[in-house]
Amino acid sequence: DGGITQSPKYLFRKEGQNVTLSCEQNLNHDAMYWYRQDPGQGLRLIYYSQIVNDFQKGDIAEGYSVSREKKESFPLTVTSAQKNPTAFYLCASSILGTDTQYFGPGTRLTVL
Amino acid sequence: AQSVTQLGSHVSVSEGALVLLRCNYSSSVPPYLFWYVQYPNQGLQLLLKYTSAATLVKGINGFEAEFKKSETSFHLTKPSAHMSDAAEYFCAVSDQGFGNEKLTFGTGTRLTIIP
Numbered sequence: 001d002g003g004i005t006q007s008p009k010y011l012f013r014k015e016g017q018n019v020t021l022s023c024e025q026n027l028n029h030d031a032m033y034w035y036r037q038d039p040g041q042g043l044r045l046i047y048y049s050q051i052v053n054d055f056q057k058g059d060i061a062e063g064y065s066v067s068r069e070k071k072e073s074f075p076l077t078v079t080s081a082q083k084n085p086t087a088f089y090l091c092a093s094s095i096l097g098t099d100t101q102y103f104g105p106g107t108r109l110t111v112l
Numbered sequence: 113a114q115s116v117t118q119l120g121s122h123v124s125v126s127e128g129a130l131v132l133l134r135c136n137y138s139s140s141v142p143p144y145l146f147w148y149v150q151y152p153n154q155g156l157q158l159l160l161k162y163t164s165a166a167t168l169v170k171g172i173n174g175f176e177a178e179f180k181k182s183e184t185s186f187h188l189t190k191p192s193a194h195m196s197d198a199a200e201y202f203c204a205v206s207d208q209g210f211g212n213e214k215l216t217f218g219t220g221t222r223l224t225i226i227p
Contacts, residue, residue: 004155040121042202042219043156058214090155099144099163099206101215103155 002027004104006091011109013085021076021107023091030096032074036060037088037106046089049074050096078109085111114139114205118218126226131175131190133221135203138184145186146204146215147177156202162186173197198225 004025013019023032031050035043045058049068063082068074074093078085088108092101119134137143144163148156160171167179173196177188188201203218 006155009153040219043217045214048214088153092156099215100146100158100161102158103148105155106153108153 004091004093004102006089006104006107009105009107011107013109013111015111016080018080019078019085019109021078021089021091021109023074023076023104024072025074025091025093025104026072027093027102028071029093029102030071031094032068033092033094033101034058034064034066034074034076035090035092037090043090046076085109114143114216116145116203116205116216116218118201118203118221120221121219122222122224124224124226125193127195128192131188131193131197131223133188133201133203133223135177135186135188135218136184137186137203137205139205144206145177145179146206147171147175147186147188148202148204148217149173150200150202150220152199159188159201193223193225195225195227198223 007022033048034046037043044060046064047066049055065077090106091104094101115138117136146161147159149159150156159175160169162169162179170176175190200220200222202220204215206215
């Protein structure tokens with residue numbers, strides 16, 4: 001089955017620790033995205049990438065980092081510099097040149 | 113920059129009643145518009161999208177939306193609500209054009225179905 005997988009589904013970390021969220025897709029999509037979702041705020045774009053080894057900051061990139069070493073993978077690291085990291089994180093992908101994004105199931109991160 | 117406004121963060125309708133979820137957009141160029149649905153603790157699923165081919169767009173699960181340029185609106189409707197429609201719905205907009213695939217999302221509308 002083609003799709004986007006995110007792991008783990010739930011993640012708990014202590015304050016001050018970096019944590020990496022996984023996103024993998026087998027749809028052969030060029031573009032990948034990371035969003036953060038907080039109650040009542042909709043989805044906000046963190047980072048996106050249109051090709052391997054290249055990525056751009058979204059609206060709320062501070063305290064986050066990404067890499068795009070392979071077309072299929074776009075991991076997100078939540079660093080200790082992110083002041084309020086507890087949230088639901090969604091990864092998405094799309095075919096370059098189209099606007100339709102397809103979403104993974106999400107990772108809920110709780111920082112204790 | 114483009115934006116969307118979803119009027120009503122919570123909407124409740126009776127089972128079998130009309131569902132109407134409102135979305136107004138702002139865009140400097142002809143937009144592409146989307147409706148997504150999210151069930152609890154899941155990702156977003158595309159319901160339908162408008163890409164200038166036809167102003168009335170039909171989607172999955174019996175939903176449809178009409179693009180009205182004069183009102184800058186793209187409201188989502190379903191004639192008869194079902195219990196399984198209970199979810200959160202997001203409207204999104206993107207600027208047309210190759211290489212610009214960023215979506216801007218509204219803040220969402222949570223739909224509750226009353227038995």
